[in-house]
Amino acid sequence: MSGAGPHSHSPANPFPTSNNPRDDLPTDNPSPDFPIPAIHATPDFPSTMSVAFQLAPRASAAFRRGTLSLERTTPSSTTLHTSLASPGLFLYSRRLLIPHLTPDTYTDLVSPAAPVVDLATEQIVSNLPASYPSTIRQFASLHSQFSLFSLRDAAMSAAVAQVDNKAVVHGPDFVHARTHRGLTKISAAEWADLVAKWMPDMALVPAQVHLPGAVVGKKAAERSVVRSLAYLDAVRSQAPKDVPLWATVAGFRTVDVEQAAKGVAERVQSQTADQALISGIVVDAPTLSDLSPASPHLPADLPRYAPSLLTPDAMVRHIGSIDFFPSTMAFIFSSAGYALNLSLDKLDASANGIKFLMTRDLYAKDYSPLQAECQCWACKNHNAAYVYHLLDCHEMLGWTLLTIHNLHQLSTLFASIRASIDLDPVDTTRAKLDAWLAYYTEHVVPEQTRILESNGLFEHAAASAKAAETAEAHVPKIKKDKKRPRSAAFEQDKDGKEAEAGQGEQEQERAAKRVRKDQ
Amino acid sequence: MSGSPALKHTIIAKCPVSKARVSHMQLPHFTAHLPQFMPVGTKATMKGLTSKQLEDLDIHTLLCNTYHMALKPGQETLDDVGGVHKWMGWKRNMLTDSGGFQMVSLMDLSTVTEDGVEFSSPYDPDVRIMLTPERSIDIQNSIGSDIMMQLDDVVNPMTPRDRIEEAMWRSIRWLDRCILANRNPDRQNLFPIIQGGLHPDLRRICIEEMVKRDAPGYAIGGLSGGEAKSEFWRVVSLCTDLLPENKPRYCMGIGYALDLVVCTSLGVDMFDCVFPTRTARFGNALVPWGSMSLKNAQFKDDHRPIDPDCPCPTCKTYPRSYLHRIVTRETTACHLVTVHNITYQMRLMRGMRQAILDQRFPEFVHKFCKDMYPRGNVPKWAVEAFASVGIEVESVGEEMGGQQEQAVTRGGPFEEHDE
Numbered sequence: 001m002s003g004a005g006p007h008s009h010s011p012a013n014p015f016p017t018s019n020n021p022r023d024d025l026p027t028d029n030p031s032p033d034f035p036i037p038a039i040h041a042t043p044d045f046p047s048t049m050s051v052a053f054q055l056a057p058r059a060s061a062a063f064r065r066g067t068l069s070l071e072r073t074t075p076s077s078t079t080l081h082t083s084l085a086s087p088g089l090f091l092y093s094r095r096l097l098i099p100h101l102t103p104d105t106y107t108d109l110v111s112p113a114a115p116v117v118d119l120a121t122e123q124i125v126s127n128l129p130a131s132y133p134s135t136i137r138q139f140a141s142l143h144s145q146f147s148l149f150s151l152r153d154a155a156m157s158a159a160v161a162q163v164d165n166k167a168v169v170h171g172p173d174f175v176h177a178r179t180h181r182g183l184t185k186i187s188a189a190e191w192a193d194l195v196a197k198w199m200p201d202m203a204l205v206p207a208q209v210h211l212p213g214a215v216v217g218k219k220a221a222e223r224s225v226v227r228s229l230a231y232l233d234a235v236r237s238q239a240p241k242d243v244p245l246w247a248t249v250a251g252f253r254t255v256d257v258e259q260a261a262k263g264v265a266e267r268v269q270s271q272t273a274d275q276a277l278i279s280g281i282v283v284d285a286p287t288l289s290d291l292s293p294a295s296p297h298l299p300a301d302l303p304r305y306a307p308s309l310l311t312p313d314a315m316v317r318h319i320g321s322i323d324f325f326p327s328t329m330a331f332i333f334s335s336a337g338y339a340l341n342l343s344l345d346k347l348d349a350s351a352n353g354i355k356f357l358m359t360r361d362l363y364a365k366d367y368s369p370l371q372a373e374c375q376c377w378a379c380k381n382h383n384a385a386y387v388y389h390l391l392d393c394h395e396m397l398g399w400t401l402l403t404i405h406n407l408h409q410l411s412t413l414f415a416s417i418r419a420s421i422d423l424d425p426v427d428t429t430r431a432k433l434d435a436w437l438a439y440y441t442e443h444v445v446p447e448q449t450r451i452l453e454s455n456g457l458f459e460h461a462a463a464s465a466k467a468a469e470t471a472e473a474h475v476p477k478i479k480k481d482k483k484r485p486r487s488a489a490f491e492q493d494k495d496g497k498e499a500e501a502g503q504g505e506q507e508q509e510r511a512a513k514r515v516r517k518d519q
Numbered sequence: 520m521s522g523s524p525a526l527k528h529t530i531i532a533k534c535p536v537s538k539a540r541v542s543h544m545q546l547p548h549f550t551a552h553l554p555q556f557m558p559v560g561t562k563a564t565m566k567g568l569t570s571k572q573l574e575d576l577d578i579h580t581l582l583c584n585t586y587h588m589a590l591k592p593g594q595e596t597l598d599d600v601g602g603v604h605k606w607m608g609w610k611r612n613m614l615t616d617s618g619g620f621q622m623v624s625l626m627d628l629s630t631v632t633e634d635g636v637e638f639s640s641p642y643d644p645d646v647r648i649m650l651t652p653e654r655s656i657d658i659q660n661s662i663g664s665d666i667m668m669q670l671d672d673v674v675n676p677m678t679p680r681d682r683i684e685e686a687m688w689r690s691i692r693w694l695d696r697c698i699l700a701n702r703n704p705d706r707q708n709l710f711p712i713i714q715g716g717l718h719p720d721l722r723r724i725c726i727e728e729m730v731k732r733d734a735p736g737y738a739i740g741g742l743s744g745g746e747a748k749s750e751f752w753r754v755v756s757l758c759t760d761l762l763p764e765n766k767p768r769y770c771m772g773i774g775y776a777l778d779l780v781v782c783t784s785l786g787v788d789m790f791d792c793v794f795p796t797r798t799a800r801f802g803n804a805l806v807p808w809g810s811m812s813l814k815n816a817q818f819k820d821d822h823r824p825i826d827p828d829c830p831c832p833t834c835k836t837y838p839r840s841y842l843h844r845i846v847t848r849e850t851t852a853c854h855l856v857t858v859h860n861i862t863y864q865m866r867l868m869r870g871m872r873q874a875i876l877d878q879r880f881p882e883f884v885h886k887f888c889k890d891m892y893p894r895g896n897v898p899k900w901a902v903e904a905f906a907s908v909g910i911e912v913e914s915v916g917e918e919m920g921g922q923q924e925q926a927v928t929r930g931g932p933f934e935e936h937d938e
Binding site for chain 1: 562563564565566567568569570571572575587591592596599600606607608806808809811819820822823824827832836837838840841844845848849850851852853854855858891892893894
């Protein structure tokens, strides 16, 4: 059927992304009429969704240890119940999917357990369908996953939020989202509408989060806290009552986060059933490396999630104040070609905490697993040399295998920490974590900092100040340095180009080259 | 029965009307059901799918490219790990090409002599690589594929007759060198490639010579170089007439649905093409009524699956409207559309096998044409090809404005400009 004459190459080619003319099949017949099948046509709104959090008897001021119980009953399916032990992970997603993993790959090869997926919608929120007959869960085929509908995409480069080298500020009654079409304002009413329309299992309430590199004065920082609380109140009064909310505690400085925590705590204390309930707390402050000062002010019995704690060491430092951590770093590490070893116990000089698989001399002929003794599917079925080969050839499976591995490492780390909290004396656990942190800081953090920087992400204010100085030189520098990991972002869309600066640039460049080659 | 210890080919059913047949091809790793489509996993991987997903898709044979394997990861690594099966964790059949197709696709970089073909490395133009028949088999032995292809002198079918004839004779001589070079005849089959361009007399001579070598199976080569479709199918049909019935026949570089149905009716058993996986990357989904470019704005608010009758995981759950928003932006989207497209190819082949088993292949062809060409405009060449094997397909003729004769312009199996 190659390029069959009668149908191909009509003057107005409706297939702009088909870079190869041979991809225009001859029979561009309209699809036969058939109704929207039941799975998408029948609204499957949760008739009940319950969120409960229970601190374990072993929980202490040093270590929070608890269980998040989620239960969803829908008209079409039986009740789905899951328990997530904390400290644990929420899965990072963007554009409503887990990057590099299809749902079956996640379920079959990573974990069959129902996870909570942080649906960071920043890149897709302005591009969602105007109308859809059912829930976000069905639109994005989330299967057994529990969705936490959110806005901020923590893997997006801070540079994306800068216009003329100045950080984008949020407005009096809106927050800014960095979409592929540029900045979009989202007001509380709009967010409440989105929640009502998409009926996620849970919804995060966005706040005025400031990114590293932003220059925010004292007054502006204080104002942001007040505005965030007002935003929270507005969403609570307008969002559907049956969607549990997670309130965001955000602040530019430590004092702001404390202030925000107090404000949210007051609201939790006085909340009544006639409003959407705050069922969880999100602490999101990318400019701060230490979020623990907020902890004493937060309601103790609500689960806490901190999407700005990107790195494993930052997570371990917050075992005493936060319950759930994002898997964002697994995506960033994997896309950049790194395999982690986060084993809590086996720390010696020979343990390789982080491997850059694209290092030819080390891995082109390394037929051992990505990390010794790792039980993940990638390590059990493939070796480092194959992953080196895939990355070397820019084959997508390399990122997929690394994602499987790094997600496994992250969840194993938390499983080990939970086991230690449950079984060991507090001092033993503390000693284990301290030893792990010392090892990690010495052997992994330097490389980790480079990865974060090359992705336009910075952990805390100090790094951000340094970054602000070099912001101009920064992005082009990554571009030129071929030794730096290539981003696996998969961006070919023209619209996306300027907005995606700093992430996926190299991929775009390569894609453009491929297009030229094709022609 | 073939004399090869590494291939057992059993014909299960024949279409009483056309030349189509169903057979089982037992190879060292897996028994493939023919006719089969073999997806292309050029660099020992296919579009980000895990080996588990490839098995779930019911792929019986995967194709891998010798030329690319020789460059990356290189023969030494393949020897170290014990072949590409272990290298990529693939437990079923593997077929490799000879690396010779690059003679066409990289013509300006290569020179052909009686000894072999000399290439420039695409990674370093200063490095020259000499590919002889012996070298090709040596690498394919290291790869450990179940079916290896001979190195042939690839010429475009549109080139002058004397060059085609020269290439044909050279390919026969190279076949003998390949057979001698095979280190593992007990577990690796070697398929000759029939040459002779569009010239029936040359095809006859070539087949006569190659059949003398009693190979385990045969490939039909030297096509898909810009010749008219009406010439293409006639050559294929001539070859299947002349080739021994009990040996599997492989038509290289064929992957469009209509071509698969036509060639199956002509008695071809094996096909491969990068098309379904490559087109997936651009967001094009294959469907019984043609293809669907998911990027197209018309799918923005279309909440139906790609194909409601498709059993693949993508169609079972994702609406077009969602896929529309992620194709070409996310690697996962590429995985999802690839899963669908391979499912489409596999279902098409399975449907043909079942129809042949049920003795209703002509009905299958009618239904296929009706779905694919709802306006009745089945291309003339296909109508003629079907008619030649006794399947009458009605056509209103091709629509105005179309070319009379479309050319077969897609490349062979290893056209990798953008993979």
